[in-house]
Amino acid sequence: MRNTGKGRKIRLGSAALYTILTIISITCLYPLVWLILNSFKTNSELFSNPWGITPSPVFENYKTAWSAGKIGISFFNSVFVSLVSMVLTIIIASMAAFAITRLKWKLSGKVLGFLLLGVMIPIHSTLIPLFLMFNKVRLTNNYLALILPYVAFALPTSVFILTGFMSTIPGEVEEAFIIDGGSMAGVFWKVIFPLSKSAIATISIFNFVSMWNELMFALIFMSDPAKMTLPVSLTRFKGQYSTNWTVQLAAIVIMVIPSVLVYLFLSDRIIESMTIGAVKG
């Protein structure tokens, strides 16, 4: 008797738990589903029927957003800026981590500490001086005006994760390479860099996600529509197409879909990469 009572209680409890979890997961997903469904409607249909699936989907919204709304140009700007920043961060951060963990010098600990200070610094406190400096050397509206800050602000966490990883690689592998007549640059490129590929994958993912989504630097340093990245041109879009709601929806879908698609295939890896730096700090 007692046993069945307990069993029922557990079953009831887990049914309630599943119901709550399912409701929360729908809360997470529904706005996105709503977004995609409505991006295929006309404006008047959005007002008359904001819930359902449209019987006659319109693709015009996407065409307008992509070409007339210049979302297409911004898309490629974003890809370029994020990719270049990510690759530079990987190279520069792993070189620094190599110097800190594999080379012997007195200041290495201090330099690491200095780099890690950056984790606490809000980008806002650098905006005005950087803006004035970039204006002076005519770097605003140049891709470098985004690439340089993206790399600089990505360095602290990236170096932190890479030094943690590289310090666990045993020294024998390097010695074997050097005895065979290799150089220190060779040790880095041919031994340590390839061995660190899992840590490099981690920093690539979280840096790319934050660079792809970055708004504040992009808003201030890129005023030329031909050079804007996606987040900025989406905020502009709101003003430009203020009453053309469904075109705005299509533009949001264009920004969101690549992230969601990549996420579908690599979700475990992405979740791990984006949270690992936080907890270890």
Add this chain to the structure above:
Amino acid sequence: MQGDSIMEFMRKNKKTILAFVLPALIIYTAIVMIPILFSVYYSFFRWNILDTIKFTGLNNYINLFSKDAIFIKSMKNTFLLMFWSLVIQTPLAIALAIAISGRIKGKRYFKTVFFLPNILSSVAIGLLWTFVYNPEFGIVNRLLSSVGLGKFIRLWLADEKTVMGSVIAVICWQFVGYHMIIYLAAIENIPADLKEAALIDGVNQFGMIMHIILPLIKPIIGIDTVLMATGSLRFFDLIYVMTNGGPNHASEVIASYMYYKSFRDYQYGYGSAVSVVLLILCLIVTFILKKAFKSEEIQY
């Protein structure tokens, strides 16, 4: 033996060391550290775009705290945002993490879906939610009227009374999954024999949570609180997209006010002072919270 000494020699080569560390050090110093010093320096000047630049000592700071009602409002809103983020998200994230820890069916699905909003850009999320809150076709108002709660229909983002609450709801929607993952990892790191021992002692689910899980993840709660608090201080994207600090500065936060003063009013000195206050707040909050949680760290 010989290989060892060659290796030692090469590891100490000054040129090699410089070549590897300088790129990072130069770009980081030039783009992160030096501008901070300039921000502090600029904050002592009255510097408007049309005016001459004039040293004013601490006047910018005095004005901020004694004369600038909007700045005070933005400080209040920032701490309001921090407070509610912590109060809503921490228990919810821990509860969700506990719920999906262990061998629950559909775990991967819940984990993936709860985390999903974190990979999306805040701009896209902000725009999407302005649609959700739209008074005419938005989900919120339509839902309210369809279940007979029409009297609660509001202009959510245009009403000074509801705007902060509406934004905070979106913040929680976006980030709770992130914090859940952090707690999930911590809970799954608790040694299994500890849980088994408790089960043998006849501890029930509730007791397990109160006496085993919560005390053991305390250090992680500390780290996560620091993350949430400093994240709230820096908050900008969603506010900029959804309300731009409005209506009538009702949702202004420190970061959006700094942007407004510096790049809409072009008051570089005053804007710098705001950014220095923000920097100091970040340092203080990190320091206090780290200290508060460090004194009670527990070993397994």
